[in-house]
Amino acid sequence: MIRPILRYGETPLHQPAAAVTVFDAALHRLIDDMIETMYAAPGIGLAATQIGVPQRVFVIDLSLGRTTGELITMVNPAFVEREGTQLEEEGCLSAPGFNATVVRPKRAVLKGQDRDGAEYTREGTDLLARAFQHEMDHLDGIVFVDRLRGIKREMIVRKIQKLRKSGKW
Numbered sequence: 001m002i003r004p005i006l007r008y009g010e011t012p013l014h015q016p017a018a019a020v021t022v023f024d025a026a027l028h029r030l031i032d033d034m035i036e037t038m039y040a041a042p043g044i045g046l047a048a049t050q051i052g053v054p055q056r057v058f059v060i061d062l063s064l065g066r067t068t069g070e071l072i073t074m075v076n077p078a079f080v081e082r083e084g085t086q087l088e089e090e091g092c093l094s095a096p097g098f099n100a101t102v103v104r105p106k107r108a109v110l111k112g113q114d115r116d117g118a119e120y121t122r123e124g125t126d127l128l129a130r131a132f133q134h135e136m137d138h139l140d141g142i143v144f145v146d147r148l149r150g151i152k153r154e155m156i157v158r159k160i161q162k163l164r165k166s167g168k169w
């Protein structure tokens, strides 16, 4: 089932998520819905907080579903390593129409669990490392806009507030 994606300014998106403790059918349904919602958007990543579920789960597929084996499902992820920096333009399904350059790690290693609770580790460089940090931020209630500083952030926040006021957000 495709779920509505929360937008910047909607409270649940800005709250940190709690660890998953039960790996049951409800979790599998949540993950399947997240994958379907991500592909439909389309986007390369989606965190549970973006559909208003405060649980530490995200899905990523850099191929947008075009390549089998590219789909990553991470439950209760934690950083094992992070190194280097990269500066690239970034967007978010929760802030459609906005892009900004965000500092992200060049390489990142995450340890987490799959949908059945089995632990595994996954390394990412470049775009995948960036996606890891982006989705990890979501699980802490942070949207990429919050990572910006100064005038760039103010401009985006002000535009979003304007859109909200006119009912277009």
Ligand SMILES: [Zn+2]
Pocket: 091, 092, 093, 094, 134, 138
């Ligand atoms: Zn996002």
